[in-house]
Amino acid sequence: MKRWLRRGLVLVLLVALAGMLVPTSFTVPVRGADRRSYDQRSYWYHPWGRSVTHKGVDIFARAGTPVVSADHGLVLFAGENGRGGNVVLALGPGWRLHYYAHLREIIAAPGDLLAPGEAVGTVGSTGNAAGKPAHLHYTIGTMLPRPWLARSGPHGWRRMWYLDPTPLLNAACAP
Numbered sequence: 001m002k003r004w005l006r007r008g009l010v011l012v013l014l015v016a017l018a019g020m021l022v023p024t025s026f027t028v029p030v031r032g033a034d035r036r037s038y039d040q041r042s043y044w045y046h047p048w049g050r051s052v053t054h055k056g057v058d059i060f061a062r063a064g065t066p067v068v069s070a071d072h073g074l075v076l077f078a079g080e081n082g083r084g085g086n087v088v089l090a091l092g093p094g095w096r097l098h099y100y101a102h103l104r105e106i107i108a109a110p111g112d113l114l115a116p117g118e119a120v121g122t123v124g125s126t127g128n129a130a131g132k133p134a135h136l137h138y139t140i141g142t143m144l145p146r147p148w149l150a151r152s153g154p155h156g157w158r159r160m161w162y163l164d165p166t167p168l169l170n171a172a173c174a175p
């Protein structure tokens with residue numbers, strides 16, 4: 001077996017184990033953000049263009065502001081991803097997927113193990129945020145579906161695959 005493949009498999013196993021053993025934590029992913037940096041109705045806002053519903057929270061900040069890891073994480077993807085522009089996707093404890101989009105710069109690389117608060121990139125307006133005020137689009141997905149989060153309404157059933165970051169942000173951000 002190729003060494004990088006073996007290393008990758010070991011990492012995934014370790015993170016899967018950590019997903020069960022390491023408690024989740026939360027660090028605000030935009031340095032210096034407060035409760036005015038995002039809208040309380042940002043999550044699952046509808047209508048939301050081709051996405052239909054908005055599956056994350058937009059956190060506004062000056063372009064170039066550091067974007068940091070919200071929790072421990074294994075970087076699964078870092079690069080260009082269509083509407084998301086420059087994105088980073090990381091798997092963290094609790095089988096949570098943290099998705100950081102519209103980055104100006106990407107700092108993390110696939111295979112990186114991130115500590116909470118570690119640099120991921122910087123706030124920008126890449127992808128379909130081009131021409132709009134710079135912001136981080138932040139989504140928390142869950143690899144363990146939670147049917148009790150399902151609702152009626154547009155994309156209601158898909159909500160079992162996502163967690164609302166708003167309460168976490170509200171608890172961690174100054175008013």
Ligand SMILES: [Zn+2]
Pocket residue numbers: 054056057058136137138
């Ligand atoms: Zn967004």
